[in-house]
Amino acid sequence: MYITRRLEFDAGHRIPDHKSQCRHLHGHRYAIEITLSGSVINKAGDAANGMVMDFSQVKSLAKEHLVDQWDHAFLAFAGDRAIVDFLGSLPDHKTVLLDRVPTAENLARIAFEQLDVVYRDTYGNQLQLERIRLYETPNCWADALRARLD
Template sequence: MYGLRTESEFDAAHFLTDYHGKCENLHGHRWRVVAYLEVDELQREGTCKDMVVDFGEFKGALRALTERLDHHFLVEEGSLSPDTLACLDREGFTLFTVPFRVTAENLARWFFDCLAELGLPVSQVDVYETPANCAIYRR
């Protein structure tokens, strides 16, 4: 088995809906995303011969995803009232709305799925909310 690993970071705010504790309030993280690729055999031909994939392609794909979220307010679809959304928009806040509760676990799955859709042989994604705490999604 052969593998690659890369990571990227982004800053974003979120809150947890239907949660009773500190995380129900708006707060932010310096999120760290670590992604792993895995293949049984290396490529046999072309410019990527004897590679899993080109590191540049892998790093670029992950960085493009983290850039989409960087300095955004991550919001679960339907968790804020239309009035609140309109107010945030008027005030110039940049929201990134997702169809799931904004947990590290769900973000790990989101990153995994996005990388897989790009055709990368992703095997695992770790999403760190803090330097010591991460959620893992693997196939």
Template sequence: MKQIRITKIFSFETGHALYGYDGKCRNVHGHSYKLFVTVIGSPIEDTNHVKYGMVIDFSDLKKIVKEEVVDVFDHATVFNKNTPHFELAKELSDRGHSVLLVDYQPTSEMMVIDFSEKIKTRLPQNISLHSLRLQETDSSYAEWFAADN
């Protein structure tokens, strides 16, 4: 059976600040992210299977990505856990805001690596993560490809 790639697109809003950066992005700000998730596999050949002809049900892929990425990052503010913004992060969290402290610089590049690890572990055995594209603005995005890793 041929390998087929399918893609589902997700949107979420996330704030962040880049610790140590020499430009405007050192300040707390946010983006309307778009995450393009592409998986690869063979369509199910069993004519008696309820998902016959599908690589993966889009709703199954949606559940994985929502639980691992969208529901976690949407309307959260992400900081490197070593940031001097730690006090701000604690204050926001204490006031009921969603704050994520991560062990990386929360750039699109590093976030897409994090997302790839989270999504890969949840996919069925016969499905592979092919690529991710995390679009930060209309003209800027980071991509992760399994073939490169």
């Protein structure tokens, strides 16, 4: 069985080598969809009876391990020294340094890597992260799929 939970957050970024508008500092209202697979729990009296995982727990784990860190932050490639140095000069600025350029594709992959261990077999029901879909805009998104990450 597959379940999906969607969350939204706001963040800034730039694509330093882009030849058009994305090389400038800008932001997005991102949406992230977290798709998990697992067996439906069939245990009378269990709060998760009939579920793969309680959607509220999917949300709380995603917020704790990813969304709260990225929300209202600037997602910067550590190699983008001009921006990293500038952001470092701002007192208490919320900056997340990444080892990759913060494209939708890379952010989806980073999110998958960070959340994969968080959800793995949480309930003992073969729970596993299958897909992260990261929307940069309502019409543009990237999918990081377990089957395609290798």
